[in-house]
Amino acid sequence: MKPVCPFVKAARPDDASLKKLGENQNKHQAGHEGKAKQQESGESASISPKCPFGYDSQTFKIGPFSCMICQALLFESSRCVPCSHVYCKACISRFKDCPLCGADIEKIEADTNLQNVVDRFIEGHARIKRSQVNTDEEEVPGEKKTVIYEDVSLDRGAFLVQQAMRAFRAHNIESAKSRLSICAEDIREQMGRMGNTSELCSQLGAVLGSLGDCCRAMGDAGSAVSYFEESVNFLLKVPNDDLEITHTLSVSLNKIGDLRYYDGDLQAARSYYFQSLNVRRDAIKNHPNASSQILDVAVSLAKVADVDRNIGNEDTAIEGFQEAVKLLESMKLNSEDVALEQRRLSVLEFLNNQLAQKQADSAP
Ligand SMILES: [Zn+2]
Ligand SMILES: [Zn+2]
Numbered sequence: 398m399k400p401v402c403p404f405v406k407a408a409r410p411d412d413a414s415l416k417k418l419g420e421n422q423n424k425h426q427a428g429h430e431g432k433a434k435q436q437e438s439g440e441s442a443s444i445s446p447k448c449p450f451g452y453d454s455q456t457f458k459i460g461p462f463s464c465m466i467c468q469a470l471l472f473e474s475s476r477c478v479p480c481s482h483v484y485c486k487a488c489i490s491r492f493k494d495c496p497l498c499g500a501d502i503e504k505i506e507a508d509t510n511l512q513n514v515v516d517r518f519i520e521g522h523a524r525i526k527r528s529q530v531n532t533d534e535e536e537v538p539g540e541k542k543t544v545i546y547e548d549v550s551l552d553r554g555a556f557l558v559q560q561a562m563r564a565f566r567a568h569n570i571e572s573a574k575s576r577l578s579i580c581a582e583d584i585r586e587q588m589g590r591m592g593n594t595s596e597l598c599s600q601l602g603a604v605l606g607s608l609g610d611c612c613r614a615m616g617d618a619g620s621a622v623s624y625f626e627e628s629v630n631f632l633l634k635v636p637n638d639d640l641e642i643t644h645t646l647s648v649s650l651n652k653i654g655d656l657r658y659y660d661g662d663l664q665a666a667r668s669y670y671f672q673s674l675n676v677r678r679d680a681i682k683n684h685p686n687a688s689s690q691i692l693d694v695a696v697s698l699a700k701v702a703d704v705d706r707n708i709g710n711e712d713t714a715i716e717g718f719q720e721a722v723k724l725l726e727s728m729k730l731n732s733e734d735v736a737l738e739q740r741r742l743s744v745l746e747f748l749n750n751q752l753a754q755k756q757a758d759s760a761p
Contacts, residue, residue, distance in 0.1 A: 462515050464488050465497060467567030469560045470519065472575060474512040475505040483508055487569045519557075519579065554580050554600065561607065565614075574611040580604050595635045599642050602632035606649045618656050625653045640687060643680040647673040647693065651700065658704070667704040673697050688737055691728055695721040695744055702751070715752065722748045 464471050466488035473486035480500040489495075489505055557580040564572035584601045591597065609624035632646040654669035674697035681690050702717030725745045730738050 461511075462518055464569075466492075467564045467569045467572065469563035469567070469569070469572060470576075471512060471515045472564065472569060472572030474508040474515065476508045476511075477502045478504050478506060483511060485564075485569050485572055487571060488567060519576075554583055554604075557583075558604065558607070565607075565611065568614075570611050570614050574608060574615075577604055577608050577611065581608065593631075593634060598631045598634045599639070599645075602628045602630075602635070602642070602649075603645055605631065606645060606652075609649065609652060613652070613656070618660065622653055622656050625649045625656075629653070637676070637679060638683055640680060640684055640690060643676055644690070644693065647676045647680075647697070650676065651697070654700065663704050663708050667701060667708070670697060670700040670704060674701055688728060688730055688734065691724060692737065692740060692744065695724050695748070698724070699744065699748060699751070706751075718748050718751045722752070 462470055464483075464485045466484050469485075471483065471485055474483055475486040475489055476483050477489065477495050477500070480495050480498050480502075482495050482497045484496075486505065486507070489502070493502060494500065495502055557576045561573040561576035561580070564570070564576065581601060581604045584597055584604065588594075588597050588601070605624050605628035609621045609628060612618075612621035612624060628649045629646060632642055632649065635642050637643055637646075650669050650673035654666045654673065657663075657669060658666035674694065677690060677694045677697050681687060681694055684690060698717045698721035702714040702721070705711075705714035705717060722745065725741055725748070728741060730741065
């Protein structure tokens with residue numbers, strides 16, 4: 398698939414009606430698109446229309462709206478003095494020299510004009526999406542059209558999540574949180590119109606879970622727990638036969654458990670780990686051959702058992718560790734599953750250490 402301009406409404410790369418537009422615009426793209434052109438030579442008629450702001454996934458990493466450090470859309474755009482290169486504030490604050498030109502950074506200055514354009518760019522997606530219902534005459538009334546952004550089929554939500562994940566990986570957590578918040582708002586707005594459909598609930602559950610991750614990374618445990626709990630509530634509304642959803646649900650529960658654990662509230666931690674364990678047990682009832690889910694169950698058993706040991710329920714703890722060992726020893730893995738096998742062995746080693754610890758403790 399070819400990259401598609403987010404400002405061309407609902408343009409799919411294979412949309413025949415756009416071919417002419419693509420041809421025409423192609424004539425104006427002299428020079429800087431050389432590489433993309435080469436790749437597409439011989440099929441120039443299918444080149445996608447270009448964004449007036451220059452957005453293009455093939456050049457996006459060095460695009461004027463993106464930060465070279467986190468490779469996501471600029472957040473709190475900041476200009477280096479004296480070289481004038483622009484990055485997110487959080488990203489460039491970790492550097493003494495400009496990563497693009499190597500110049501010493503004397504100071505950084507907020508570039509509010511550029512940031513306004515970036516923010517309008519993000520908001521523009523929403524306007525295009527909303528205006529479709531009224532302006533597109535061929536639109537079937539009530540039909541939901543999807544706006545495509547990058548070279549894969551990204552609607553606005555997926556686009557924002559992608560930007561958030563890039564920012565998060567680059568430790569620009571504020572940026573990630575901001576994108577995810579817009580995304581959550583979008584989904585809530587859709588829920589207002591369409592009701593709590595399974596799809597929207599699972600999307601919102603996932604986005605809220607990521608917001609929880611952001612808060613956790615920023616050291617805000619209280620907000621993280623709130624987001625994870627809200628995530629759990631939405632994921633519980635979804636039928637539990639989808640492994641990806643049950644995985645997200647169980648992970649959110651474990652994350653609350655972890656935060657409670659580090660907070661010293663072991664009973665609460667156990668309760669969340671136990672809920673997660675039950676979600677995972679149910680998942681393997683429906684999918685008995687899903688190896689990574691079996692591993693998840695073993696990890697959950699270990700988490701519950703670890704708390705049991707710490708609150709003095711030693712016998713229950715031993716039972717839990719033993720059950721997990723049995724589960725892992727009976728696992729059948731394909732020889733190609735190298736990563737999974739490594740994980741299995743490391744969990745098994747942990748469990749055996751836990752059991753050995755008991756024997757050492759009780760030795761005369
Ligand atoms: Zn950045
Ligand atoms: Zn520079």
